Amino acid sequence: MGEGRRRSGTTLLLLNGLPGVGKSTVAAALAALRAGTLVLDVDVVRALISGDPADTAEPARRLALDMARSHLRSGADVVVPQLVARPDQVVRFERSAAGAGARFAHVLLVATPETRARRVAHDVATHRQGLDPAVLDAYDEGLRRVADLPGVVRVDADAEPGGVAHQVEPLLDG
Incomplete structure (x- = not known):
């Protein structure tokens, strides 16, 4: 998005995919293109909650969705780089966006097994x-x-993350 263009509304963008596909890297590249974007890593939120990791997933999801709604209501986009492999969990992101009066976009990043293995190894x-x-x-x-x-x-997602980010960025504009 160019600096002179005005946007209508905000977007919650779910960057979904297997580990090593580049979700976090693409999210960071998107945020670099768009000041004020919240990159909301649910795994980071989860790490902030004390206790047995088996007991922190649901509280982290709830907190992350609350954070997303708050940021969207402030007039800024939210990008969530997260593996979400259950349709009922995707619906929670959709509802959070709707509850904040925002659009919801869902991108599934797909890379070859070789690309994912190389990224996970590093x-x-x-x-x-x-x-x-x-x-x-x-x-x-x-x-x-x-x-x-x-x-x-x-x-x-086999392309360079910056190229993927430029390909995905228009989805933030609806």
């Missing part, structure tokens, strides 16, 4: 280290169901 995030192939298969199966939801935009 990744220092502890929650992506040593991913079990059976877990990845379950995520992949869930994403196939999510990919069939109305309005999902599939984007080839």
Whole structure:
């Protein structure tokens, strides 16, 4: 979006995909293109909640959705780089956007297994280290169901993150 163009409304953009597909990198590139954008990493929110990690997922999701609504209401976009492999969880993001009077856009980033493996191998995030192939298969199966939801935009994430961000950025404008 050019500096001189005015926007109508705000958008909650869910950047979805398997680990290593580049969600966080594309989210950061989008934020660099658009001042005021909140990159809302639910895993970071989860890490802020004390206790057994098995008990922090739902409170983190609720808090992240509250944060998203608040930021959208302030007049700024929200980009959520998050693996969401269940349709009922996608609906929660849609409802949060609607509750803030914002648009909802859902991008499914897809990359080759080789690209994902290379990115995960160079990744220092502890929650992506040593991913079990059976877990990845379950995520992949869930994403196939999510990919069939109305309005999902599939984007080839094998390109450079900046190029993917420029491809995705128009979705923030509705």
